[in-house]
Amino acid sequence: MRILIAEDDFASRKFMLKFLSKYGECDVTVDGMEAVDAFLMAMDADMPYDLVCLDIMMPTLDGYQALKAIRDIEKDRGIPEEECSKIIMTTALNEGANVNKAFDLGCVAYAGKPIDQVKFESVLRKLDLIS
Amino acid sequence: MGDDMITEGMLDMFIFETEQGLENLENICLDSKDNGEFDDDHVNEIFRIMHTIKGASAVMMYQNITTLSHKLEDVFYYIRENQPENIPHAELLDYIFEVSDFISGELEKIKNGMESDGNADDLIEQLDAYLGKIQGNPAGAHAGDKGTQAAPVSVPAEKPHFYIAPVASERSMFYLIDITYSKNTDMANIKAYIAVNALKGIAEDILFTPADIISNPESANVVLEFGFKIALQTTAAADEIMELVNSSASIEQVEINECTSEEFIDFCTDAEAPISSAGEILMEPIEQPTVLIDEQKPETIVLTEEEKDTFAQKAKSEKDTGRKKAPKSPGKRTAVKKGETQSFISVNIKKMDLLMDLIGELVIAQAVVLQNPDLQVPGLDLTNFQKSASQLSKITSELQDAIMAMRMMPLKNTFQKMNRIVYDTSKKLGKDIELEVVGEDTEVDKNIIEHISDPLMHLIRNSVDHGIESNEKRMELGKTEKGKIILEAKNESGQVWISVSDNGKGLKREEILAKAKSNGLLGNRSEKDFTDKEVYNFITLPGFSTKKQVTEYSGRGVGMDVVVKNIQEVGGILDIESEEGKGSIMTMKIPLTLAIIDGMIFSVSGTNFVAATNSVTEFIRIDEQQVIVEPDGEEYVMIRENCYPLIRLNRFYHLEHGKDKMEDGIVIILSHEDRKIAIFVDELIGEQEIVVKPMPNYIKKVRGISGCTQLGDGSISLILDIAGLVTE
Numbered sequence: 001m002r003i004l005i006a007e008d009d010f011a012s013r014k015f016m017l018k019f020l021s022k023y024g025e026c027d028v029t030v031d032g033m034e035a036v037d038a039f040l041m042a043m044d045a046d047m048p049y050d051l052v053c054l055d056i057m058m059p060t061l062d063g064y065q066a067l068k069a070i071r072d073i074e075k076d077r078g079i080p081e082e083e084c085s086k087i088i089m090t091t092a093l094n095e096g097a098n099v100n101k102a103f104d105l106g107c108v109a110y111a112g113k114p115i116d117q118v119k120f121e122s123v124l125r126k127l128d129l130i131s
Numbered sequence: 132m133g134d135d136m137i138t139e140g141m142l143d144m145f146i147f148e149t150e151q152g153l154e155n156l157e158n159i160c161l162d163s164k165d166n167g168e169f170d171d172d173h174v175n176e177i178f179r180i181m182h183t184i185k186g187a188s189a190v191m192m193y194q195n196i197t198t199l200s201h202k203l204e205d206v207f208y209y210i211r212e213n214q215p216e217n218i219p220h221a222e223l224l225d226y227i228f229e230v231s232d233f234i235s236g237e238l239e240k241i242k243n244g245m246e247s248d249g250n251a252d253d254l255i256e257q258l259d260a261y262l263g264k265i266q267g268n269p270a271g272a273h274a275g276d277k278g279t280q281a282a283p284v285s286v287p288a289e290k291p292h293f294y295i296a297p298v299a300s301e302r303s304m305f306y307l308i309d310i311t312y313s314k315n316t317d318m319a320n321i322k323a324y325i326a327v328n329a330l331k332g333i334a335e336d337i338l339f340t341p342a343d344i345i346s347n348p349e350s351a352n353v354v355l356e357f358g359f360k361i362a363l364q365t366t367a368a369a370d371e372i373m374e375l376v377n378s379s380a381s382i383e384q385v386e387i388n389e390c391t392s393e394e395f396i397d398f399c400t401d402a403e404a405p406i407s408s409a410g411e412i413l414m415e416p417i418e419q420p421t422v423l424i425d426e427q428k429p430e431t432i433v434l435t436e437e438e439k440d441t442f443a444q445k446a447k448s449e450k451d452t453g454r455k456k457a458p459k460s461p462g463k464r465t466a467v468k469k470g471e472t473q474s475f476i477s478v479n480i481k482k483m484d485l486l487m488d489l490i491g492e493l494v495i496a497q498a499v500v501l502q503n504p505d506l507q508v509p510g511l512d513l514t515n516f517q518k519s520a521s522q523l524s525k526i527t528s529e530l531q532d533a534i535m536a537m538r539m540m541p542l543k544n545t546f547q548k549m550n551r552i553v554y555d556t557s558k559k560l561g562k563d564i565e566l567e568v569v570g571e572d573t574e575v576d577k578n579i580i581e582h583i584s585d586p587l588m589h590l591i592r593n594s595v596d597h598g599i600e601s602n603e604k605r606m607e608l609g610k611t612e613k614g615k616i617i618l619e620a621k622n623e624s625g626q627v628w629i630s631v632s633d634n635g636k637g638l639k640r641e642e643i644l645a646k647a648k649s650n651g652l653l654g655n656r657s658e659k660d661f662t663d664k665e666v667y668n669f670i671t672l673p674g675f676s677t678k679k680q681v682t683e684y685s686g687r688g689v690g691m692d693v694v695v696k697n698i699q700e701v702g703g704i705l706d707i708e709s710e711e712g713k714g715s716i717m718t719m720k721i722p723l724t725l726a727i728i729d730g731m732i733f734s735v736s737g738t739n740f741v742a743a744t745n746s747v748t749e750f751i752r753i754d755e756q757q758v759i760v761e762p763d764g765e766e767y768v769m770i771r772e773n774c775y776p777l778i779r780l781n782r783f784y785h786l787e788h789g790k791d792k793m794e795d796g797i798v799i800i801l802s803h804e805d806r807k808i809a810i811f812v813d814e815l816i817g818e819q820e821i822v823v824k825p826m827p828n829y830i831k832k833v834r835g836i837s838g839c840t841q842l843g844d845g846s847i848s849l850i851l852d853i854a855g856l857v858t859e
Contacts (some may be wrong), residue, residue, distance in 0.1 A: 111295035125293060
């Protein structure tokens with residue numbers, strides 16, 4: 001599985017990297033813009049990410065914008081829904097409005113920080129990303 | 132939402148919505164319990180509720196709730212689609228209540244920050260079996276599976292969404308930090324960033340202005356001039372933050388203030404908007420990418436509209452300032468709420484109490500002004516004064532009404548809970564009982580609602596358990612009608628009366644008397660002297676129960692005394708009426724408001740007293756011959772063939788120089804419940820709205836006095852406790 005992690009905070013980034021490395025090859029970006037670039041690159045190389053973890057509060061391009069951009073790119077390229085990357089937002093913003101907004105924008109899961117690893121894994125399982 | 136609720140927005144919403152759904156569900160079930168079946172609307176509604184709960188709990192990853200609600204949804208799906216005849220309704224209701232109880236229980240755990248670990252497997256199995264039964268297929272489990280497979284067809288395909296709640300951490304605090312650097316500091320922006328960096332270790336969330344401290348060297352000047360502001364969400368204490376921040380010598384001052392999450396979010400929203408490169412994306416209207424359950428759609432549309440507005444605004448402000456923008460995410464709360472709830476605000480009840488007190492003081496102050504002794508100068512022309520005075524009185528009384536109305540809540544919710552209690556208890560006891568609710572829209576003070584919920588529950592349980600006979604017994608007694616409990620609320624002379632009446636066996640005077648006798652409560656009065664009321668009141672004494680067998684619900688002899696205590700706390704009384712073999716009526720009579728009453732003022736040798744106007748039945752001037760003196764010194768008056776005990780207030784309170792001759796003073800007849808007494812006073816002064824104040828702590832309890840108040844002329848007046856006097 002190929003994983004993209006976008007996270008501006010160093011500690012969180014390191015945690016996510018460590019946590020997710022056991023499931024696949026992780027790429028790390030530090031802001032939303034870079035994440036979108038990385039996503040495009042991977043797509044061009046025909047090696048799209050299976051899982052994208054986006055922080056919301058990031059410089060340059062925040063998580064919502066990155067999420068929207070990624071979904072737009074996928075739509076633009078006519079990728080069928082079931083083949084789209086699974087996107088999980090990872091953030092400390094737990095307000096209902098934020099969560100619903102992210103769902104509306106097309107993320108599949110929304111993980112509040114500090115991240116509950118057990119539940120996170122069970123979501124990955126439900127998404128058939130890990131067995 | 133209350134303070135004690137967890138602060139996590141998403142969870143709050145889930146709990147709130149699920150609780151509402153369950154409440155609806157119970158109401159529907161109780162409504163329909165006598166019909167023997169659900170009508171189509173009910174089936175649809177229940178299906179919808181379970182569907183919503185299923186969806187929401189799946190998002191929140193509460194697997195047990197999801198599976199259970201899914202199963203019930205299946206059952207209703209089958210009922211909706213196939214409209215089977217003769218479904219065992221009572222059994223179905225039981226299952227629904229069990230499901231509802233299970234989910235409530237889990238919600239309670241979640242609210243208390245525990246894991247939702249309840250196991251619903253048994254219940255699911257039972258539901259499966261039930262589904263099998265109504266499908267006419269005894270192999271329950273198998274049929275259940277079919278139902279499961281069938282169900283999703285009707286449901287619009289939903290994208291799975293998951294919400295991973297953050298691991299429970301200590302309650303985090305929000306701080307606003309303001310750092311001032313001394314004016315000659317070099318590279319203040321870098322120093323500021325170091326401070327931010329130091330805080331990142333403990334921060335759950337951190338925001339700061341100016342936000343471009345790293346990329347923009349100019350920001351150093353901004354920092355020097357306006358200071359550096361940080362909004363921080365953390366579990367750490369203020370002194371820990373201080374230590375981390377205050378590491379540089381060039382820091383002149385650090386201010387750390389705790390703030391609420393709202394202020395924190397305000398800070399986020401006030402901070403500058405996102406960067407320009409995202410501008411084009413932002414300006415596009417956001418589409419509706421997800422398939423949603425129907426009823427959520429309108430809300431979502433509203434939400435996106437708002438989003439657009441905000442983004443448009445941001446884009447505008449971006450043009451206006453032309454500055455480089457800080458990244459931030461809009462932390463808006465308002466969009467969560469549904470349209471109709473936006474017109475409500477929740478106010479801390481303490482603030483309401485304060486307002487109530489202040490208005491009370493205002494009423495007193497107004498009386499002090501309007502009845503000021505300075506106005507008593509003879510020949511003073513007060514026409515204009517009186518005009519404005521009456522205007523002022525009008526406004527203050529409206530103000531009183533307004534605050535009262537604000538605190539009023541209908542009894543509906545409380546009564547609905549009782550429905551469930553009757554259902555559960557009667558079911559368990561195998562009695563056939565219906566509950567009729569009258570006047571559930573009656574409004575009472577919120578304070579009072581809180582106090583009566585428990586006593587009411589007791590009374591209802593008592594009626595179900597002791598009041599109403601078992602089905603067989605009723606048959607034996609030839610009582611053809613169903614066991615019935617009527618729960619009624621009404622407004623009556625400034626009080627609210629809430630009564631629980633049943634058509635059961637009623638209280639047995641003899642039995643109670645016998646028990647009272649064995650408890651030594653009768654004293655040396657003969658049994659015949661006791662009125663029915665007095666006898667019935669024995670059951671409100673602690674530890675008094677004639678029931679030999681203790682049941683799960685009542686009979687321990689606690690209960691009634693607790694009921695009475697609770698009612699007395701809000702200044703009410705419990706009135707018991709009963710007829711053996713026909714049933715009993717328990718009525719809670721509670722004052723609508725505790726703070727302001729209409730009072731009748733009179734004086735006794737220079738001391739003012741007040742009695743609540745609604746307890747005064749008449750004033751009468753009598754002559755000495757009408758007074759009967761008993762050998763033990765007790766006095767009675769005969770008025771129109773009625774005999775009333777007489778209390779001369781001047782002797783009662785040892786006031787000297789009071790009028791002693793009956794012809795000089797006046798007698799007031801006061802009533803409390805059914806009993807009346809006559810009090811002898813010097814003269815009447817007038818009627819006025821009075822604000823009840825408790826007696827100051829340093830005065831021990833005085834016989835017959837319940838409180839005091841301040842009159843218009845500034846003097847203090849004592850409020851007579853009529854209930855106390857009557858029982859003297």
